[in-house]
Amino acid sequence: MNTVLDEAARIKYQDPGTVRTILSNTKTIAMVGLSPKSERPSHFVATYLQYEGYRVIPVNPMAKEVLGEKSYPDLLSVPDKIDMVNVFRHPDECPEIAQQAVEIGAKTLWLQLRVVSLEAARIAEEAGLNVIMDRCVKIEHGRYNGSLHWVGMNTEIITARRGRRYF
Amino acid sequence: MNGQTHMAQEKRKFGFETRMLHAGHIPDPVTGARAVPIYQTTSYVFEDTDKAAQLFELKQYGNIYTRINNPTTATFEERIASLENATGAVATASGMAAQMTTMMTLLEPGDEIVSSAHLYGGTVTQFTHTFRKLGITVHFVDPTHIDDWAAAITPKTRALYGETIGNPRGSILDIEALADLAHAHKMPLIVDSTFATPYLCRPIDWGADLVVHSATKFLGGHGNSIAGVVLDSGKFDFSTFSTIADPDPAYHGLKFYETFGHYGFLMKARAVTLRDTGAALSPFNAFLLIQGLETLSLRMERHVQNAQAVAQFLSQHPKVDWVAYAGLPDNEYHALAQKYTPKGPGAIFTFGIKASNPRAAGKEFIESLHLFSHLANVGDARSLVIHPASTTHQQLSDEELAAGGVDAGMIRLSIGLETLEDLLWDLDQALLSTSA
Numbered sequence: 001m002n003t004v005l006d007e008a009a010r011i012k013y014q015d016p017g018t019v020r021t022i023l024s025n026t027k028t029i030a031m032v033g034l035s036p037k038s039e040r041p042s043h044f045v046a047t048y049l050q051y052e053g054y055r056v057i058p059v060n061p062m063a064k065e066v067l068g069e070k071s072y073p074d075l076l077s078v079p080d081k082i083d084m085v086n087v088f089r090h091p092d093e094c095p096e097i098a099q100q101a102v103e104i105g106a107k108t109l110w111l112q113l114r115v116v117s118l119e120a121a122r123i124a125e126e127a128g129l130n131v132i133m134d135r136c137v138k139i140e141h142g143r144y145n146g147s148l149h150w151v152g153m154n155t156e157i158i159t160a161r162r163g164r165r166y167f
Numbered sequence: 168m169n170g171q172t173h174m175a176q177e178k179r180k181f182g183f184e185t186r187m188l189h190a191g192h193i194p195d196p197v198t199g200a201r202a203v204p205i206y207q208t209t210s211y212v213f214e215d216t217d218k219a220a221q222l223f224e225l226k227q228y229g230n231i232y233t234r235i236n237n238p239t240t241a242t243f244e245e246r247i248a249s250l251e252n253a254t255g256a257v258a259t260a261s262g263m264a265a266q267m268t269t270m271m272t273l274l275e276p277g278d279e280i281v282s283s284a285h286l287y288g289g290t291v292t293q294f295t296h297t298f299r300k301l302g303i304t305v306h307f308v309d310p311t312h313i314d315d316w317a318a319a320i321t322p323k324t325r326a327l328y329g330e331t332i333g334n335p336r337g338s339i340l341d342i343e344a345l346a347d348l349a350h351a352h353k354m355p356l357i358v359d360s361t362f363a364t365p366y367l368c369r370p371i372d373w374g375a376d377l378v379v380h381s382a383t384k385f386l387g388g389h390g391n392s393i394a395g396v397v398l399d400s401g402k403f404d405f406s407t408f409s410t411i412a413d414p415d416p417a418y419h420g421l422k423f424y425e426t427f428g429h430y431g432f433l434m435k436a437r438a439v440t441l442r443d444t445g446a447a448l449s450p451f452n453a454f455l456l457i458q459g460l461e462t463l464s465l466r467m468e469r470h471v472q473n474a475q476a477v478a479q480f481l482s483q484h485p486k487v488d489w490v491a492y493a494g495l496p497d498n499e500y501h502a503l504a505q506k507y508t509p510k511g512p513g514a515i516f517t518f519g520i521k522a523s524n525p526r527a528a529g530k531e532f533i534e535s536l537h538l539f540s541h542l543a544n545v546g547d548a549r550s551l552v553i554h555p556a557s558t559t560h561q562q563l564s565d566e567e568l569a570a571g572g573v574d575a576g577m578i579r580l581s582i583g584l585e586t587l588e589d590l591l592w593d594l595d596q597a598l599l600s601t602s603a
């Protein structure tokens with residue numbers, strides 16, 4: 001598994017069971033730093049998640065609308081109930097985003113691949129949120145629904161049980 | 168989902184043999200088929216128009232067309248990736264295609280690579296002549312001297328390349344030292360690990376960034392399919408490596424490394440290079456390779472056990488001049504072999520016949536063999552033999568042969584899985600029947 005976290009942090013913030021539970025229980029995702037530009041990584045992830053049935057709400061003060069959803073300047077302005085806050089911003093901004101995630105009652109704080117902030121994690125954890133760090137939602141979803149396998153990637157899933165590529 | 172058992176399995180690091188049998192394949196949810204089905208199809212019906220568009224933009228991972236990916240091939244890819252401790256793999260139509268796919272993805276005209284000179288002859292030809300047409304220059308160095316590698320690096324060098332177990336003298340590549348050298352110059356180390364297989368050595372564990380194989384050999388293992396594979400450790404930082412990092416005009420300015428991170432190189436190798444060069448593996452051959460992988464450890468164990476015994480037997484034979492096998496204690500690569508291939512340095516090696524006319528003796532020897540198949544391949548379950556001076560190199564004089572590191576009496580063996588005593592018997596009777 002590709003990560004910059006140490007063993008202890010991996011166990012805490014990348015637990016496969018927690019990842020699967022989050023992916024199956026989440027319905028609405030606020031994506032902080034979602035770009036309106038179609039070639040940006042965040043746009044790839046949002047397009048994917050939207051097609052897979054999640055509602056993706058953009059949080060980006062520079063955008064009006066992304067993928068048909070109105071964009072908000074910050075988490076506190078989002079009127080809808082948010083299950084997961086997914087962060088595509090610099091680690092320095094994460095503690096404040098975590099604070100807002102707590103305030104709006106989100107259940108999960110998910111920091112993307114290479115977005116690492118132990119301070120943000122602490123804030124969210126203390127308020128009882130699930131925290132995932134240095135992982136990509138699209139990759140993790142693809143790992144368990146099988147699509148990552150179709151492009152030859154090592155999902156690290158080993159099982160002899162029938163048809164288990166689901167959450 | 169069954170949360171408890173899943174969480175238990177996801178924390179476990181399964182062993183090599185378990186992954187040989189299970190990685191990359193989950194029994195089909197519809198039919199329950201236990202063996203990996205052969206998806207003999209060119210193309211795949213799209214779920215809807217949105218999904219189709221997203222697949223072409225690479226916003227979804229999925230099946231489009233078998234030149235790009237195929238479910239049977241994907242099982243082979245994920246399985247070998249798991250065995251090599253790689254982040255993923257791209258299968259190709261041959262080992263040569265795996266090398267070509269790797270280089271076409273990484274390099275541009277004007278770029279250079281520094282390579283070990285101890286390579287499969289076909290690779291030397293590809294690197295020298297075909298690459299020259301693409302504007303790529305390869306500098307060959309003696310792999311044993313790290314200083315020679317360092318001296319050959321220029322500002323245009325983009326990668327280092329070598330074989331775990333090199334041709335023709337069975338040299339062992341100092342992967343760890345070369346990985347350090349490559350990384351100090353911000354370039355990847357690429358290793359052809361065909362002769363080792365992941366059972367004997369995993370170059371990624373020693374710092375190699377990319378690994379290629381001719382799966383034609385031990386991975387398939389039965390001499391029935393031509394195939395190759397490219398693997399990526401996922402650890403190399405391609406963020407300043409222009410061919411992987413820069414916007415791709417063929418994908419609306421998509422930046423492969425920024426978008427796919429540790430999958431960036433492989434996504435580009437598949438979605439650009441494989442798509443455009445067309446050297447895709449057939450699903451039927453992928454199925455045969457999967458069958459091969461399921462017994463890899465058992466076969467390799469016996470291959471190296473037989474090879475060690477044959478090498479020892481030959482080294483004491485009155486008709487044998489020399490044996491080049493790193494498993495022998497007096498071999499110059501023995502120490503490196505103990506470090507990188509502790510289970511045994513493969514099953515392919517060369518030896519020289521003692522004779523007044525070695526070229527004629529080599530021919531006599533080949534013609535007297537009963538069990539060894541005389542052909543141009545290695546890594547079959549059966550034992551194989553070739554005498555370069557009377558086949559691949561027959562047009563060269565003895566002096567020209569010597570310059571190429573091949574001597575006139577040199578024989579190459581690929582030791583198979585037959586009864587050891589039968590192999591020794593066959594070699595002994597053939598050696599004793601040489602009169603030249």
Ligand SMILES: Cc1ncc(COP(=O)(O)O)c(C=O)c1O
Binds near residue numbers: 261287361362380
């Ligand atoms: C070490 C090595 N690399 C690459 C190749 C090329 O592989 P293929 O014949 O599958 O194209 C071979 C084939 O002999 C080989 O021995």
